Amino acid sequence: MSQIQERGSTHVYKVNRISKEEIDSMVALCVYEQPPFCNAACPLKLDTRAMLKAAAAGDFKKALQLYEKIAPFPLILSHGCEAPCEQKCRVCEVGEGIAIRDIEAAVARFGELSRLGGIFKTTKKQSVAIFGSGLFTLFLAGELEKKAYPITVFCAEADEEAYLRAAAPFLDEEAFSLELKRLRRKDIRFCFGSEIGPALYSEKRGDFNVLCASEAVARSLFPQAVCIPELMYCEEEDLVMGCGEGVMDAAFGAKKAALTVDRLAQKLDPRNTRGSEGACDSSLYTDLSEATALRRVERPAEGYSKEQAIQEAKRCIQCHCEECLKSCAFLKHYKKHPGLLGKEIYNNTQIIMGDHQLNKPMNSCSLCGQCSVICPNGFDMAHVCAVARRNMVSTDKMPLAPHEFALLDMLFSNGDAFLCRPQPGYETCKYVFFPGCQAIAIAPETVKAAYLDLCERLDGGVALMLGCCGAICDWAGRYEMEEQTREFLDREFAKLGDPIVIAGCPSCRKELSSHDGLELVGIWDILGQIGLPEGAAKLSRPVALHDSCGARGDAHTQAAIRALAEQLGCQLIDTPYSGDRSPCCGYGGLTAYANREVAAEMTDKCLERSDAPYISYCMACRDRFARQGRESRHILELVYGTDAGAPPDISQKRWNRLTLKNELLRDLWREEPKEMNLPYQLDYTDEARRMMDDRMILTDDVIGVLDGFRESGEAIFDSDSGLMIARRRIGNATFWVAFTREAEDHYLVHRAYSHRMNVVKGQG
Template structure:
């Protein structure tokens, strides 16, 4: 709708994005800051061991255990049946011995207390799921689907919940602790009877253990053909139970499960430097760790993260951001049509020096995003003119009253042209004069002098029109002098 009447009361709200969601994700993926460390990447369950170590190092094993319980409740089982690949994947293994993760899992099980929860906090869903099997896989599926609020019917020959865990060598007390959370769910244990192919008619979905799974079953029956041995570790079984349970939930929600990533180790892209890190040995073993020794072992964790761009950047340190999070914040800031643009100050504060891009192992170009954002904010009238007014006035002065372009006396065309830039000329004119005298005395073929602005100030302000105007003025003078070789005194002008 067009409003041509000058008496129209209101405001036009303009909105334009620098790039779409797909490109946003591509740019975010370049930064590995939020990628999992090696220990989490190789773990079948991808446990957040950095958080576990952070809490355990403070002696807060209850919170450390809570991190693990958010993924699986079977702490004692994990400590006993974990393959321990995370120790070799730990960054500390490059200079010494990796973190003894199994010892920390055991300490969390011993000193983390019982799991607390309320059945009233679990939202009920009007769907019935049948879980068939007598093994750990079936028990894990019961937990995965039960905590989502589904009513579970466990078709099994087991006498109780603890039986699958007892077969892994857990004591009655340990099995009791690991299955305590199952009491919060709507679960009913039933004896296995009838054909597996008929179970689909008894519930909305069926989840089967590998020993019961076969092809040709109804579409609402899910499972896996994979078989495990105890030497493979319990973590793999728990991971596959989580995967199959997720497929069941997607089916019940009417969503597609195509493209779901199967459980397996991943390669960590996180760049971790070991500068200043001294190698050390583990404080305790995985058997029955002492509380103090377990805390000391957790304290060895260096909390792997990539800080290459942040180490030397006052901007990122001041705003407490990393490039990945900052780009997302800029994207959201540009998406605002009405309301406060809280990231304007952060967008305008970057010097666009490119140091972060040079320091980044993957070459994340954060200044480019800031430049794009500033340009769009100018186009959509979201950039307050006062923010860059001083710089634009400075450029206007340098490109008009203070502009000077002359060939060396005695030359119409020059072989060289000295361009010190507007800042050097303003801050230290004596140095610029001395530099020009030195160049004209040592170089042959004539040295022209150009005093003006390269347009960087306008570019920083998102004013591409003024930046192009300044460059065009320089280009015109450069051609008049015979297209000489330009000698810049300012690195910004050189860029």
């Protein structure tokens, strides 16, 4: 098989490889949207984090707007607030917690009074009457005014000043005048000097949709009334009333009562659909590793000045859980926390007709599993993306284009370039060396040296298998191809007598571990047992070790590699994000094929940890680091004293595989390989080479086009450029090659491009 069937777009299948319940429970692991602890502890749900951020930036206007959202009279609230938030502040764990209440007081004092509502402010039709005075009725009037109810307050006091004084006698003159100003600006109708009693209540009862009263008034009107404290409501008397003492009780009670009024005004049961009320728990994760133990800014008796409040607010560490976003280039690129992105990717798989806008993000994850280690709750984005890809393949909605090149490369590795032979002189072997397709493509000399060394120093015979483990189709979600590859490799292993597989690559080791009954070791384990060969050489400078994502969760392999590096005499630099926390180089999950930009960001993320040369134990990492201009070596290059040099382009990689296979066939097994020479001379300009690598066009594709041209003579001549341009449909793409004929059987390629659409002559 050397072609892959392109999908049709008219099929409609519905497959769910992951249930909604499963994705919901996975999404729930992400704590990004959890409230910070100060916010969760506040029964009024003040967005403390945002308020402190605004205060720290000196924006007291914005800070006050945030505070006014929960407090219609902020100076009164800040005076009596018991600040449960302060006990929950995470800074308490490393020093003195943030003085949130004192900052609130400064915000209330120095913040600019918000403007009156716009001229288009509308009021609701249902009217509300509030009987009595005191903190509860004051706060309730403020809450209901925000909700745009027409409110009438019946109180015994003679004016607003007396009404406010009765509610908040503890305010100093400055605060009192500010709150009085605020009260006068509110759209509240007062009936001062009312004689509050059963007569007034009966008289007004029919004029309003909802009736509310202070606790004192309610008790005097209905001594037997039973108030439901969660609703602030006496069901029998159909009266919303206050209960409890103190500023916090009054403020929280007014919030609950305002919601009850809302429900009653709509003639709905006040018990239902109330959402979350009061303080709650938070499971937000906060990284305190960089938080320093500092003391509070000292508060003078008159409270913080503006500058002092800013300084104190600056101590807030703005609790956020962005652990995965900090470490993963993919999540950072899409600027979405995994809970949200995971949900969107799941939804993408559920679209039957229409655009699958999340295809690219879904295919951009390297499936490396770093997030599952970094996340305090183990959110595994790799699992979400891998299942989503398989789901898309199942419904025939997965585009082939992003992965086709890699899949064809795998078919090539297990086709023309595949080699499986027992060690010369053996029919079956104790071992088989499986170096991995990338090692063969990038460092064929190292693979050859390793194989010859293993043959020489191990007893029982070492077979060689040059091929692909199947990780490519696993990453692409092509589960049927994966199964075929598994069966194919198992048949080949059986021919060798089911030997112990010596994996040269941790990703191959991981992929092959899913084969039943296959015994696996890493070449690093074998080298640990038999020691280093002659010629092993360390790098003279200190080096940074990059752990392969294929070895995540495999402490044994990580330790074996470190032991090998130590034996070599390497001076290893400790880098952040090493071991299980290591990021992917950008090759994993086929990111390098589906989204080059994200893959490059992943490589940069790996390289930003150190300026030193990198050593790795996965050839794909070695290749990507070298391509990004960093000195990079595979540990086997040091073990065998080889240097794979500059990274090969996509055509050279294929050529390296074929050449190694043919060389070994000829030298070790005395078999004459297939002729690889062309019956004509074909050269490329440097620009053509660069273009082909960039556009993923192989020399084999160009040869296919030229072969076609030589057979059919079909091409066009462009007199502007002086180039002949021929084309050929190969598989699912049409390749175009612009060339000059230098001599009868000699062509020079100048340009090459391709498209997937098929073009045919129109009718008529």
